[in-house]
Amino acid sequence: MTFAKASCSPLHLRWCLLSSMTTDGTPLRFPPFAGIPLAPVPKGALTMLTTIPGLMDAVRARFAHVDSCPFTGPRVFFENAGGALTLKSAVETSGIYAAIPDNQGRDNPASKALMAAIDKAKADMRLFFNAPTGQVFVGESGTEVLFRLVRTAALGAAPGGILLSTTLEHPASRSAMARWAEVTGRRHVLVPHDDATGCVDAAAYLPFITPDVRVATIVHTSPVTGMAVDVGAIAASIRKLSPDCFIIVDGIQHASHGAVDISALAIDGYAISPYKVFSRHGYGVGWASDRLTACTKETVIGGPATNWEMGTRDTGSYATFSDVVDYLVWLGSNFTKSDDRRARLESAAKAIHGHEHALADAMVNGTGNLRGLAAIPGLHIIGGADNARREGVVSVWLEGKPSETVVSFLNDRGIRTHTRKADHYSGNVLTPLGLKDCVRVSFSHYNSLAEVAQFLTAMNEFTSAP
Numbered sequence: 001m002t003f004a005k006a007s008c009s010p011l012h013l014r015w016c017l018l019s020s021m022t023t024d025g026t027p028l029r030f031p032p033f034a035g036i037p038l039a040p041v042p043k044g045a046l047t048m049l050t051t052i053p054g055l056m057d058a059v060r061a062r063f064a065h066v067d068s069c070p071f072t073g074p075r076v077f078f079e080n081a082g083g084a085l086t087l088k089s090a091v092e093t094s095g096i097y098a099a100i101p102d103n104q105g106r107d108n109p110a111s112k113a114l115m116a117a118i119d120k121a122k123a124d125m126r127l128f129f130n131a132p133t134g135q136v137f138v139g140e141s142g143t144e145v146l147f148r149l150v151r152t153a154a155l156g157a158a159p160g161g162i163l164l165s166t167t168l169e170h171p172a173s174r175s176a177m178a179r180w181a182e183v184t185g186r187r188h189v190l191v192p193h194d195d196a197t198g199c200v201d202a203a204a205y206l207p208f209i210t211p212d213v214r215v216a217t218i219v220h221t222s223p224v225t226g227m228a229v230d231v232g233a234i235a236a237s238i239r240k241l242s243p244d245c246f247i248i249v250d251g252i253q254h255a256s257h258g259a260v261d262i263s264a265l266a267i268d269g270y271a272i273s274p275y276k277v278f279s280r281h282g283y284g285v286g287w288a289s290d291r292l293t294a295c296t297k298e299t300v301i302g303g304p305a306t307n308w309e310m311g312t313r314d315t316g317s318y319a320t321f322s323d324v325v326d327y328l329v330w331l332g333s334n335f336t337k338s339d340d341r342r343a344r345l346e347s348a349a350k351a352i353h354g355h356e357h358a359l360a361d362a363m364v365n366g367t368g369n370l371r372g373l374a375a376i377p378g379l380h381i382i383g384g385a386d387n388a389r390r391e392g393v394v395s396v397w398l399e400g401k402p403s404e405t406v407v408s409f410l411n412d413r414g415i416r417t418h419t420r421k422a423d424h425y426s427g428n429v430l431t432p433l434g435l436k437d438c439v440r441v442s443f444s445h446y447n448s449l450a451e452v453a454q455f456l457t458a459m460n461e462f463t464s465a466p
């Protein structure tokens, strides 16, 4: 198949690729990565991407700055919860769209190309979320999208009642709920999370669920403990007693670690930050149910009633999200014979989960003859050493050692981690544990066992030093 006519401009060719169309309008199929055979995934194994020859190198080759920081040189990147590596395709796409002067909604080919890119990105967002209904949109950031979803829900819900969050949540959703509880004259109730597991489950929500819960927030995965929450079970429990409750989910930490399946969840809003899912900074992505979309929201008078966008959005942000979906579809194509894009996305999510699970296992229990974190005297793992809910984060603290000194020691050895302090971002998790700080080690599917070994070598050196 030819992708483009010889006379096609580079931009048009790029647009055709981004739009999954050939220049003569026929749908384009992204071929599986050349040289990598489709292989069945062994059931129940801690499947790593390395089980498919060449795949790990092919994955790493798709990301910018995978093993070297432009400011400090070679380094292992274990700061993924702060922001994942960026796909090279997203970097390229950003440049292409940043240079286009045309605006959307005009009768010229450039404008039509921009709108086609947005339409494709919206279809890709729906695929990513598995959300055939409702609306997808971009906003200023994940936090801004969460605030907007919560604000619309709090103002659109029946009067009275309460707003329900948990102490596990990032301040983005907790603050939005506190603010709009105050503005609308409602009580903001916080379900306490479990300090031991670093998580919160449906049973913890139960005593707080009453028919008058008007808006509830759920964090899909904690960015401090790394533990994933059973959103489906919690949403179902809320719906049972308060069927009209608006349920908003913060999926910002979860989105790069596992599939999102909104059609399986009885929820009304979902927010992610694309720079944490292999795209770039500068925008957030949201999904809102039809009934939340039907509530009164800030919009230009006379504009489409379903519109969540505020003014002219950056086409490049939309297009870079398509890059993310294309990448995941490609990754998944290595693990399934299906050519259905959603099936490939789900296969990618499973492969990512298996790989990260193996990395976490190596970090905690050791690899080769290297002692794992669980065996280091005086080192404590938040949420417990063996916790099946873990997604891409191992947070630790060491008796008598400020976390900054550990992070700085690791930095000197070319390993980037991060100190979480008991401030307004992480105090909700750390203060109840009596901690002032912790070291957050966060990884992704492009990280390797060799990088874990490098980290463990440094940790063992640090803790063996007199």
Ligand SMILES: Cc1ncc(COP(=O)(O)O)c(C=O)c1O
Binding pocket: 081, 082, 141, 142, 143, 144, 170, 172, 173, 219, 221, 222, 223, 250, 251, 252, 253, 273
């Ligand atoms: C779970 C969660 N929610 C919200 C946020 C805020 O995201 P942003 O700063 O991208 O708006 C973060 C950022 O770390 C997060 O991890």
